[in-house]
Amino acid sequence: MEKGEEVRNKQVIFRDYIENYPKESDFSIKEKTIHLEVPKDSNGVLVKNLYLSCDPYMCLLMKKIKGPVVPSYTPCSVITGYGVARVLDSGHPNFKKGDLVWGTMGWEEYSLITKPEDLFKIDHTDVPLSYYTGILGMPGITAYAGFYEICAPKKGECVFVSAAAGAVGQLVGQFAKLMGCYVVGSAGSQQKVDLLKNKFGFDAAFNYKEEHDFDVALKRCFPDGIDIYFDNVGGKMLDAVLLNMRNHGRIALCGMISQYNLEQPEGVTNLMNPVYQRVRMEGFVVLDYYPLYAKFLDSVLPCIREEKIVYVEDVAEGLESGPAALVGLFSGRNVGKQVVAIARD
Amino acid sequence: MEKGEEVRNKQVIFRDYIENYPKESDFSIKEKTIHLEVPKDSNGVLVKNLYLSCDPYMCLLMKKIKGPVVPSYTPCSVITGYGVARVLDSGHPNFKKGDLVWGTMGWEEYSLITKPEDLFKIDHTDVPLSYYTGILGMPGITAYAGFYEICAPKKGECVFVSAAAGAVGQLVGQFAKLMGCYVVGSAGSQQKVDLLKNKFGFDAAFNYKEEHDFDVALKRCFPDGIDIYFDNVGGKMLDAVLLNMRNHGRIALCGMISQYNLEQPEGVTNLMNPVYQRVRMEGFVVLDYYPLYAKFLDSVLPCIREEKIVYVEDVAEGLESGPAALVGLFSGRNVGKQVVAIARD
Numbered sequence: 001m002e003k004g005e006e007v008r009n010k011q012v013i014f015r016d017y018i019e020n021y022p023k024e025s026d027f028s029i030k031e032k033t034i035h036l037e038v039p040k041d042s043n044g045v046l047v048k049n050l051y052l053s054c055d056p057y058m059c060l061l062m063k064k065i066k067g068p069v070v071p072s073y074t075p076c077s078v079i080t081g082y083g084v085a086r087v088l089d090s091g092h093p094n095f096k097k098g099d100l101v102w103g104t105m106g107w108e109e110y111s112l113i114t115k116p117e118d119l120f121k122i123d124h125t126d127v128p129l130s131y132y133t134g135i136l137g138m139p140g141i142t143a144y145a146g147f148y149e150i151c152a153p154k155k156g157e158c159v160f161v162s163a164a165a166g167a168v169g170q171l172v173g174q175f176a177k178l179m180g181c182y183v184v185g186s187a188g189s190q191q192k193v194d195l196l197k198n199k200f201g202f203d204a205a206f207n208y209k210e211e212h213d214f215d216v217a218l219k220r221c222f223p224d225g226i227d228i229y230f231d232n233v234g235g236k237m238l239d240a241v242l243l244n245m246r247n248h249g250r251i252a253l254c255g256m257i258s259q260y261n262l263e264q265p266e267g268v269t270n271l272m273n274p275v276y277q278r279v280r281m282e283g284f285v286v287l288d289y290y291p292l293y294a295k296f297l298d299s300v301l302p303c304i305r306e307e308k309i310v311y312v313e314d315v316a317e318g319l320e321s322g323p324a325a326l327v328g329l330f331s332g333r334n335v336g337k338q339v340v341a342i343a344r345d
Numbered sequence: 346m347e348k349g350e351e352v353r354n355k356q357v358i359f360r361d362y363i364e365n366y367p368k369e370s371d372f373s374i375k376e377k378t379i380h381l382e383v384p385k386d387s388n389g390v391l392v393k394n395l396y397l398s399c400d401p402y403m404c405l406l407m408k409k410i411k412g413p414v415v416p417s418y419t420p421c422s423v424i425t426g427y428g429v430a431r432v433l434d435s436g437h438p439n440f441k442k443g444d445l446v447w448g449t450m451g452w453e454e455y456s457l458i459t460k461p462e463d464l465f466k467i468d469h470t471d472v473p474l475s476y477y478t479g480i481l482g483m484p485g486i487t488a489y490a491g492f493y494e495i496c497a498p499k500k501g502e503c504v505f506v507s508a509a510a511g512a513v514g515q516l517v518g519q520f521a522k523l524m525g526c527y528v529v530g531s532a533g534s535q536q537k538v539d540l541l542k543n544k545f546g547f548d549a550a551f552n553y554k555e556e557h558d559f560d561v562a563l564k565r566c567f568p569d570g571i572d573i574y575f576d577n578v579g580g581k582m583l584d585a586v587l588l589n590m591r592n593h594g595r596i597a598l599c600g601m602i603s604q605y606n607l608e609q610p611e612g613v614t615n616l617m618n619p620v621y622q623r624v625r626m627e628g629f630v631v632l633d634y635y636p637l638y639a640k641f642l643d644s645v646l647p648c649i650r651e652e653k654i655v656y657v658e659d660v661a662e663g664l665e666s667g668p669a670a671l672v673g674l675f676s677g678r679n680v681g682k683q684v685v686a687i688a689r690d
Binding site: 067068069234253254255256259264265266267268269270271273274275276277278279280281282283284285288302324 | 411
């Protein structure tokens with residue numbers, strides 16, 4: 001490709017606001033063209049996208065609601081998400097052709113990024129590049145900040161993680177094990193439960209779809225109660241956890257994927273229990289913790305290299321497979337972090 | 346009264362477990378007799394009860410539920426609560442005849458207290474003795490710990506207090522004003538709203554019974570949102586507050602009086618908002634903060650003496666009026682801290 005060359009640019013277009021989980025028909029694939037060049041007087045960068053990340057928050061941006069920290073998508077335009085890309089042209093002094101970066105980009109083959117200050121440069125390429133959509137990207141810092149900063153864990157504590165086989169959950173569980181905690185995870189299939197126990201080293205795990213009563217399941221796994229709950233799902237699971245927290249327990253409210261298809265979320269009824277048990281529940285947004293990224297990398301990269309932490313990805317091939325991959329998150333079709341590979345170099 | 350004399354001892358007896366708020370018919374007044382003497386080899390103290398405190402948590406102890414920190418009352422026995430008393434006889438080296446104390450005692454004229462270690466001695470009597478059921482007793486430390494320790498307030502922040510004319514709420518609001526916060530309270534009558542504004546110095550107040558939509562009321566009072574919510578009521582009010590919290594807001598979960606009559610509490614649905622706004626919600630139990638009592642007294646007594654903090658009590662006369670006074674808490678009949686005076690010396 002030559003600088004300035006005009007090439008085809010396939011894009012994933014968002015049709016219109018949704019009310020439930022997304023369906024494949026909420027998206028279309030369109031083909032446009034793009035000049036592989038940053039416009040004159042722009043300090044943007046032009047990138048070739050390599051890997052795109054499917055994350056639950058993207059469902060919230062497809063709704064016409066106020067609340068989420070990032071604005072909703074605009075109907076009939078390309079959706080955005082986290083990804084890994086290679087810089088083809090740069091108008092910004094911090095970036096040059098050939099740099100690898102991760103951050104927010106369009107779901108398309110090439111993106112012109114007008115605020116490159118928000119991108120992270122990738123300096124370590126001895127690990128899979130796709131990891132920068134997950135364990136070494138936004139979900140990684142989410143797990144790190146949520147567990148260490150919000151949950152303030154202590155050795156020997158009892159930790160419960162929901163959506164535990166997902167991009168964030170698998171890491172939280174492994175962080176907790178490295179800390180000497182007793183760790184239980186919930187997930188939505190036997191395959192994921194096996195992964196939790198056999199691959200990620202959780203002490204126990206259960207398939208929430210096979211439990212009639214989450215309170216019973218939690219009491220079975222935590223006869224003495226829960227010190228830390230890392231909540232990725234909200235709703236009925238959160239309500240059952242509140243019945244099982246120990247004194248001075250902590251709950252990190254990270255996201256509530258079980259509720260994103262509901263116009264009115266399920267009511268949580270057991271909020272007197274946090275009074276009796278002196279429980280702290282705290283919501284957090286990963287953006288606030290990006291200043292910790294360098295420290296996070298220093299701590300996690302060696303663990304990956306020494307295989308003290310493992311990471312499971314579910315990689316869909318090609319931009320065209322993007323909508324199905326994203327939609328699959330909400331039925332739990334993916335096993336491990338859902339990535340879309342659109343180019344390998 | 347002579348030591349060892351046998352005297353009449355009227356008692357308020359709890360009939361049986363309840364499911365809603367208490368009614369007067371859930372209690373009866375019985376007359377027993379008591380020897381005004383600590384039994385031999387006991388290290389208890391025998392006290393004459395002067396003031397009894399009506400507190401919302403007592404409703405929870407009338408239910409057959411697990412959860413509350415203190416065990417439920419036993420049917421057909423005398424109920425207990427906070428009170429102020431005078432020591433008539435002591436088997437404990439820390440207490441002597443004539444001492445004034447506050448702590449948990451029976452709803453009766455005289456009590457034998459078998460664990461006097463839990464009593465607080467009253468050293469300052471230049472303030473009304475009844476204050477040790479409220480501003481200088483359990484509700485006072487509740488307000489102090491909940492506001493300063495849990496809410497971590499900063500000058501200029503926007504503070505909302507529910508049940509704001511009650512024993513705890515009126516203090517939280519005044520602490521917040523002393524700190525330079527903007528303070529709004531909700532209460533259940535125009536008379537209480539007037540008290541909040543004219544006596545306790547709240548910046549604004551509203552009668553929740555006259556608001557169709559708490560979200561609208563809160564947006565009117567807090568156009569820029571709430572930094573701190575001191576929650577005494579739970580339920581719909583808590584749910585509406587969650588829609589109005591500012592980034593990094595704090596919510597002290599102190600009690601949920603609006604829910605104590607419900608077998609299944611109202612569901613709180615807006616729990617994604619604490620994620621978006623990075624809100625911390627924390628339950629607490631005043632017992633954990635009793636070690637701060639001396640520090641608390643040092644800080645609050647001068648404010649009372651200098652009239653920087655005022656306190657409104659609603660005093661019912663006589664043990665027989667106790668059940669009606671307690672029941673009245675749950676319909677909001679009391680104006681200010683509900684006390685029952687059973688003797689004055």
